[in-house]
Amino acid sequence: xxxxxxxxxxxxxxxxxxxxxxxxxxxxxxxxxxxxxxxxxxxxxxxxxxxxxxxxxxxxxxxxxxxxxxxxxxxxxxxxxxxxxxxxxxxxxxxxxxxxxxxxxxxxxxxxxxxxxxxxxxxxxxxxxxxxxxxxxxxxxxxxxxxxxxxxxxxxxxxxxxxxxxxxxxxxxxxxxxxxxxxxxxxxxxxxxxxxxxxxxxxxxxxxxxxxxxxxxxxxxxxxxxxxxxxxxxxxxxxxxxxxxxxxxxxxxxxxxxxxxxxxxxxxxxxxxxxxxxxxxxxxxxxxxxxxxxxxxxxxxxxxxxxxxxxxxxxxxxxxxxxxxxxxxxxxxxxxxxxxxxxxxxxxxxxxxxxxxxxxxxx
Ligand code: RAM
Numbered sequence: 001x002x003x004x005x006x007x008x009x010x011x012x013x014x015x016x017x018x019x020x021x022x023x024x025x026x027x028x029x030x031x032x033x034x035x036x037x038x039x040x041x042x043x044x045x046x047x048x049x050x051x052x053x054x055x056x057x058x059x060x061x062x063x064x065x066x067x068x069x070x071x072x073x074x075x076x077x078x079x080x081x082x083x084x085x086x087x088x089x090x091x092x093x094x095x096x097x098x099x100x101x102x103x104x105x106x107x108x109x110x111x112x113x114x115x116x117x118x119x120x121x122x123x124x125x126x127x128x129x130x131x132x133x134x135x136x137x138x139x140x141x142x143x144x145x146x147x148x149x150x151x152x153x154x155x156x157x158x159x160x161x162x163x164x165x166x167x168x169x170x171x172x173x174x175x176x177x178x179x180x181x182x183x184x185x186x187x188x189x190x191x192x193x194x195x196x197x198x199x200x201x202x203x204x205x206x207x208x209x210x211x212x213x214x215x216x217x218x219x220x221x222x223x224x225x226x227x228x229x230x231x232x233x234x235x236x237x238x239x240x241x242x243x244x245x246x247x248x249x250x251x252x253x254x255x256x257x258x259x260x261x262x263x264x265x266x267x268x269x270x271x272x273x274x275x276x277x278x279x280x281x282x283x284x285x286x287x288x289x290x291x292x293x294x295x296x297x298x299x300x301x302x303x304x305x306x307x308x309x310x311x312x313x314x315x316x317x318x319x320x321x322x323x324x325x326x327x328x329x330x331x332x333x334x335x336x337x338x339x340x341x342x343x344x345x346x347x348x349x350x351x352x353x354x355x356x357x358x359x360x361x362x363x
Contacts, residue, residue: 051327055319061091063313064113065306066123068101068150068196072228074255074281074302075124077363078149082122082306088332089314091119101228103127103195110134114141120313123157124149127195132156144316148309150198158316158323159343161309163300164350166198169253169279170205174215176296176352177249177277184217185248188240190261190278192228192254202253221247226257233260241270252278258297262288282353282361289358296354303363305347308334312345 063086067075076095083093096113098105103126111134113121121138125131125147135145135156145152148161163169177187189206191199203223210220221244226233233256241247241264252258258280265271266288276294281302288294311331312321321327323343330336337345353361 049319049322051322051324052319053321053328057089057314057320058119058318059090061086061089061119061314061317062117063091063093063120063122063310064116064118065093065095065097065309066106066109066113066121067095067097068124068126068192069099069105069228070095070097071099072101072256073284075149077281077302078124078306078309080306081303082310085307085310085332086314089311091310091314093310098126101126101193101196103130103193106131107134110138114138114143117141118143119317120144120146122146122148122309122313123152125152125197126150126193128153128156128197130195144313146309146313146316148305150196151201152197154342157343159312159321159339159345161305161312162344162346163302163305164348165346166201167205169350170202171209172298172350173202173251173253173277173279174206174209176298177251177275178215178218180275180277180295181218181248183215186219186221186244186246187249187251188221188244188247189223190233190236190240190250190252190254190257191223191225192257194225196228196254199253206251206253218248226252226254226260228254228256230256230260233257234264237261237264241268241274247274249275249277252276252280254278255280255284255299259284259288262293266291266293279350280353281363282358283363285353286358289353289355296352298350298352300347300350301363304334307332308337308345308347312337 065079065082067079079095086093096109132153139145145157146159147157151160224236224240226236250261252261258278261276271293278297279299280297285297308331315321315329320329325339325341327339328336339345
């Protein structure tokens with residue numbers, strides 16, 4: 001798999017041929033537990049129309065990205081790539097958002113975006129429900145709503161762009177750390193915020209994976225929350241090791257958390273003794289892989305997530321899709337995607353980064 005680099009954003013056409021993708025088309029497991037499917041029209045507020053797969057992409061579409069927090073380096077990569085992709089179809093993208101990832105921090109931004117009559121709002125939700133009222137109002141006014149990275153409740157958006165199968169993310173993180181610690185000992189999770197839909201879904205699958213008898217020698221002692229705040233995540237790591245000095249492993253399914261945990265471990269007597277795993281960006285984690293703080297971590301390509309989000313929003317705003325299962329749309333050089341159950345579109349499987357391959361990745 002060849003991943004996009006920063007430079008590629010400016011040379012989309014030239015690089016298109018080089019972008020060999022491993023993309024899982026949708027139709028995989030959903031993240032929401034509710035089994036009610038959407039109606040044929042996507043059944044989200046404001047979308048009564050039928051999909052026309054041949055409708056051309058509209059020009060001058062206004063797309064607003066609303067990340068969990070604007071100072072989260074991962075969200076910035078996603079949003080920058082989405083904004084660049086909007087240029088592919090003569091659209092205009094922008095990013096607005098809070099500086100903290102608390103549950104209600106995005107509400108006032110949604111209200112402003114409604115007043116500005118954006119064509120689509122793309123949101124990485126800090127809480128599945130706190131943003132629902134204003135998002136429903138947006139849809140009633142004809143604004144399309146796409147969640148990405150971290151979902152809202154499913155009736156508060158038309159489509160959810162998921163980075164990878166949530167189940168696979170959760171289970172693989174436990175499988176990886178289990179192998180590394182010989183399936184024995186105490187482990188802890190250092191998560192983002194308590195309300196984050198994506199982290200909570202992954203943690204649910206982690207706990208389920210741990211029920212498998214092969215992990216009977218392992219014990220999950222604590223789920224700590226660093227709130228996707230670097231300093232708090234650092235302190236939580238310290239706290240975990242004070243409370244459980246015999247801890248064998250930490251799984252941090254957040255790029256902010258894993259980078260802070262690595263920084264703490266790299267400078268402590270636990271370096272090389274406590275196994276760290278989770279989700280991180282190669283640029284943030286490179287030095288910790290090289291100095292032996294951790295062996296591996298994983299992630300999908302956040303640039304592709306942003307690009308896919310932008311195309312999904314444009315497909316909705318142009319009437320190509322409504323968010324109903326089975327609809328198809330093209331996402332530029334990423335290829336064709338299919339809307340799965342509950343409006344979910346999956347980007348593709350994550351990559352595992354280690355000392356052997358990390359220098360091939362620059363995001
Ligand atoms: C953090 C955020 C984000 C998550 C990544 C892996 O940046 O919590 O939501 O997807 O980590």
